[in-house]
Amino acid sequence: QLGLKTETLGHMIHFFEEVDSTQRIAAKLAYEGAPEGTLVVAEEQKAGRGRLDRKWFSPQGTGIWMSLILRPPIPPQQAPQLTLLVAVAVSQAIQEVTGLVPDIKWPNDILLHGKKCAGILTELQADPDRVRSVIIGIGMNVNQTSTQFPEDIRAIATSLAIEKGERMKRAPLIQEILLQLERLYKQYLEHGFRPIKLLWEGYAVSIGKPVTARTLDGVMRGIARGITDDGLLILEDEQNQLHYIHSADIQL
Numbered sequence: 001q002l003g004l005k006t007e008t009l010g011h012m013i014h015f016f017e018e019v020d021s022t023q024r025i026a027a028k029l030a031y032e033g034a035p036e037g038t039l040v041v042a043e044e045q046k047a048g049r050g051r052l053d054r055k056w057f058s059p060q061g062t063g064i065w066m067s068l069i070l071r072p073p074i075p076p077q078q079a080p081q082l083t084l085l086v087a088v089a090v091s092q093a094i095q096e097v098t099g100l101v102p103d104i105k106w107p108n109d110i111l112l113h114g115k116k117c118a119g120i121l122t123e124l125q126a127d128p129d130r131v132r133s134v135i136i137g138i139g140m141n142v143n144q145t146s147t148q149f150p151e152d153i154r155a156i157a158t159s160l161a162i163e164k165g166e167r168m169k170r171a172p173l174i175q176e177i178l179l180q181l182e183r184l185y186k187q188y189l190e191h192g193f194r195p196i197k198l199l200w201e202g203y204a205v206s207i208g209k210p211v212t213a214r215t216l217d218g219v220m221r222g223i224a225r226g227i228t229d230d231g232l233l234i235l236e237d238e239q240n241q242l243h244y245i246h247s248a249d250i251q252l
């Protein structure tokens with residue numbers, strides 16, 4: 001029903017009018033053995049989840065709320081690379097469909113004109129030495145007007161329609177995201193993270209700038225120096241010490 005151009009991603013689709021979170025449903029399907037490429041899409045999420053235990057606002061019909069199952073043959077410590085890969089795929093898809101060029105704020109906030117239009121949440125099911133599955137949650141604000149955002153996020157959130165000045169269809173966007181994702185994922189499995197890292201750096205806004213990183217253990221200020229080959233953020237503090245940040249919220 002989406003008119004997919006991909007070879008495997010999205011060939012098994014579970015579509016819901018309303019769910020708590022596509023992420024929870026995809027995790028359950030993955031646990032039960034669903035194959036790579038299985039996609040869960042919902043019109044509305046009642047309990048959409050963001051990174052760092054936040055809520056993700058996912059009203060009916062206005063955005064893309066979906067979770068994809070991948071089963072990459074990699075050890076768990078390489079999983080952050082996939083988050084960055086997905087951020088590149090989503091950015092390329094936005095660029096392809098709207099002509100607007102997004103920025104990526106490490107690790108995976110997709111910004112248009114400084115405001116967040118999409119976010120990515122990756123969750124793992126893994127053994128100590130290998131990943132069993134990665135659940136990739138993608139939330140994209142497509143047709144919201146600014147007054148449709150809750151007041152507390154209105155200043156920091158945007159939609160493609162707001163930035164482009166016109167509403168757009170969601171199905172072609174989903175197609176394009178999956179197409180770009182499949183292409184990059186194949187490239188990643190064949191050639192490793194290097195080519196993806198270069199693409200990611202091309203979209204990144206935070207590198208070379210002073211940033212504040214809020215991790216679960218506290219706050220750290222420094223200059224973002226780049227990302228490691230595993231996809232961690234390298235932060236240089238005032239004593240020129242390098243810190244490797246796994247998961248945090250970055251303020252420019």
Ligand code: ATP
Pocket residue numbers: 050053054055056057058116117118141152153156157158
């Ligand atoms: P806290 O306890 O920190 O208040 P919370 O669980 O109440 O956390 P919020 O902090 O309100 O959740 O989480 C919302 C955050 O998620 C906002 O900062 C905003 O960045 C982001 N957010 C949620 N939904 C969207 C969306 N659709 N588009 C853009 N950003 C969003």
Ligand code: BTN
Pocket residue numbers: 020021022023024045047048049050051052054056058064065066067108109118119120121137138139140
């Ligand atoms: C973030 O930027 O904090 C990540 C947001 C991820 C939201 C998506 S919407 C589809 C999937 N289901 C969820 O509950 N969350 C992700």
